[in-house]
Amino acid sequence: MPSPANRLAQFSESVIRGMTRLANSCGAINLSQGFPDFEPPEALLSALETATRGPYHQYAVTWGAPGFRQALAKKINRNTGLEIDPDQHLVVTCGSTEAMMVAMMTACNPGDKVIVFSPFYENYAADAILSGAEPIYVTLNAPDFGYDSDELAKAFEQNPKAIIVCNPSNPTGKVFTPNELQEILDLAEKHDAYVITDEPYEHIVYQPHVHTYAASLPGAFERVITCNSLSKTYSITGWRLGYVLASAEVIAQARKVHDFLTVGAAAPLQEAAIAGLELPDSYYIELQQAYTRKRDIFLGYLRQTGLPFTEPQGAYYVMVDISSLGFATDTEAAEWFAREIGVAGVPGSSFFREPEHRFIRFHFAKKEETLHAAGKKLLALSKRA
Structure with missing residues (x-):
């Protein structure tokens, strides 16, 4: 054998x-x-019941149903101020799990290095291995799980292709500050690396802490590949709806990876999830x-x-x-x-x-x-x- x-x-x-x-x-x-x-939320359950009776039982557009992408672009704009083109900047995935794999395979060649903060969500190491990348680990130090700037700078000196930032962090609950994100972005620009963010807990942040979208910082959008999902915000982990948000150039390549990984996310669930994306503040x-x-x-x-x-x-x-x-x-x-x-x-x-x-x-x-x-x-x- x-x-x-x-x-x-x-x-x-x-x-x-x-x-x-x-x-x-x-x-x-x-x-x-x-x-x-x-x-x-009840609005999602009602929309799901309607969607199961609608004409949504065949493939949606591979990179996401148009109505879902439009609603998603509006929500992202509301949260970040970014002008998102639903036809250029988004690809809908089977959860943030696939979104991360798409991001890694889009950004990295086999043999490239990727910075990963440790502790990390367990998928990140596997994502790196499966995409042929080599992880460089930077320690988040207990008990506050902050990082050492010198250690991070030395990691970037190894010329990584990307860094993964989970914000807010699983498993630590750390929320990266605007200054920390800016430091990461400055190092990524200096060494010409992508910043891959994983942000499914964007709306679960405790005062006085505030979630900062790395892609919304000045000049960051072309360098940041944002992975996200609806699972945690709307309590629908089993629906497996996520997305990658990035520049048009990156998304054009990410769509190819996504197409041959999963073809597309579930069509009726995309239609139903629009009701969640349209919920009020x-x-x-x-x-x-x-x-x-x-x-x-x-x-x-x-x-x-x-x-x-x-x-x-x-x-x-x-x-x-x-x-x-x-x-x-x-x-x-x-x-x-x-x-x-x-x-x-x-x-x-x-x-x-x-x-x-x-x-x-x-x-x-x-x-x-x-x-x-x-x-x-x-x-x-x-x-x-």
Whole structure:
């Protein structure tokens, strides 16, 4: 029998989705894989019902249904001030997961280098390997997960083709400031590199922090490739609707990659999702308020456990330091949490390039009653301590 491709030996199956399987098998509350246990907005559900009865059951335009791209361009303009041409600047993908793969394969040749901040969302390392690129890791230092400017500058001196910036960050909850983004853009311009941003948590940011769109900074649009999705903003992770936003020159190439990866995103879901893109500004205000309440509930229980954690500035994840509990590894700890405490998280080592075993990542994109139930289970940690 022939052997599978060598590159597949360089990464494993998703640890996050593995923890979901463990949670399901032992009946734990799943705070590992970041999907809600509540419904999308009613406007989306109504539009979905209508779309299933409409003439949308065959292929949409490969790079996105026209109505969806038009609504998306209007929303992006409202948020960023950028003048977006729906026919020139967008390609609709099967979630931000495909958007990142499209961006990487559009930007990078095999053998190119790509800067990745560590800790990172687990897909980024796999994206680099699958596209034939070599990651250069720059550390985000706990507990605030800031980066060292000198380390970043030295990484750029290795002449990378791109840098990946997740903002707000999964798994750390870090929100990059305008000054940080400008520093990254200045280095990218100096070394002629792309800035690939992943921004699915754009509307989940906690005061006083504010999300800055890198592409909206002066002179940045031609260099930034923005990846995004509707999954988190509208609680539709299963719809798998994402997009790449970039200059016309980049999108012309990205469409070719997308076409031969997936052909296109689901046509009826694109039609239904227009209703979400057209929701008023009040929806995003209420979303931020709702997630602020969820964060406060869950962090309140964590404080009672006495475990150190980094308060997230955005997204809906929290990195909890479990080193005081005496486990040999974070994987052992995460499995114990699921089986014995009844709350499943993700061992933090799956996000780090460094040999780091201090953290478990939990998410709080759940109903408030679910978070109270999980929090009460976590209080049992005081007995172990």
